[in-house]
Amino acid sequence: MIDRTAEAPPARRMRPDVQRSLDALLTAAAEVFASDGVDAPVRRITAKAGVGAGTLYRHFPQRSDLITAVFRHEVDACAEAAPALADQYEPVEALTRWLRHLARFVAAKRGLKSALHSGDPAYQSLPAYFMERFVPALTQLLDAAAAAGDIRSDVIPYDLLRAISGIVEPDDDAYTQRMIALLVDGLRYGTHPALPK
Amino acid sequence: MIDRTAEAPPARRMRPDVQRSLDALLTAAAEVFASDGVDAPVRRITAKAGVGAGTLYRHFPQRSDLITAVFRHEVDACAEAAPALADQYEPVEALTRWLRHLARFVAAKRGLKSALHSGDPAYQSLPAYFMERFVPALTQLLDAAAAAGDIRSDVIPYDLLRAISGIVEPDDDAYTQRMIALLVDGLRYGTHPALPK
């Protein structure tokens, strides 16, 4: 679900009409993003929310602000899956599983991949938030695996996140998984010899 | 340069006005693509070519047809670099160098990366042509390296091409190269042990 109060932490109290607009906007955007992807026309969102275009732009001057607000909780959940996996599996297995988790997350949000890599100013703050959450999560997994001597320690988490989100192919999960496996094997190369396949 | 005759191999002779339109269109498109990327507005191309919009759509119903026509020779040249590198370097080195070559090619054509992965029907035939040329080139390099026992033999060339063109980051060549190196290391994993770094 979506947290309708997270938008203005400093504001003392929110005018009820603002609250309603924000509420309708976020709900509508979530539905539209889910069905039509994050590149869906603005008008479809405002129409579904029963709100004017001006209202949308007032609250979300950057398109990425709306996307961030809508996906915030899911991004957080994905990041928080990292420690859980680290507890449950051995380091490399946990790493692999989390990368797959991440890939499915990106793949599930149609258009998110291109938005992340477009460089379009309308999406400026989007990669920032993703990295802010995912870099620490991934760093933890990489460090654990490196400490165990299962992977090398010269890989930059940020690099790997970019690579994963670049590789993701929403319509071909099998391919995406093969490529993640290949990247993980790349991380292992140069450590102890591979076990027999 | 651009081959102005390649558009209609079956046609006996081309009406001179058609020849001129095609010529102007391809030249203008090449310049515009180079400066503004392949997503440049259609009107800019037609304006520079001194041609109407109808003329463009008559000759290139799909946007990807125009892109393909413009880049045909460069794609071919990139594909033909593979055998040359295979002669000059040992297998894995040749493979790595060609993948870098490919990455630079994709990066140099602004917007090409997204066009390749957009799934937009306007770009349908584009990946087809790229794969048609690049799959054989890459297959040759992979087979040579696998025959030498330097990489595994279970990797699908098509997969690797998709992955490279997904990873490419036009504004960060160093990153792109790091990730290519990581993928190549993934290909090596499970073969003979790595040499000391």
Place this chain on the structure above:
DNA sequence: TTGCAATACGGAACAGTGTTCCATATTGTG
């Protein structure tokens, strides 16, 4: 409660985009 300043609202208007369509102009041929 009432009046008023501050704020937010809706949606029309604007500036771009890709694409289609057809009256006009060009060309090859009998």
Place this chain on the structure above:
DNA sequence: CACAATATGGAACACTGTTCCGTATTGCAA
């Protein structure tokens, strides 16, 4: 040289994102 076939240019259309402003809503002070 006339005429049918073809190609051309650009106006017109449908659809974007974004801005702007007259109107409506709200909270606060008197």
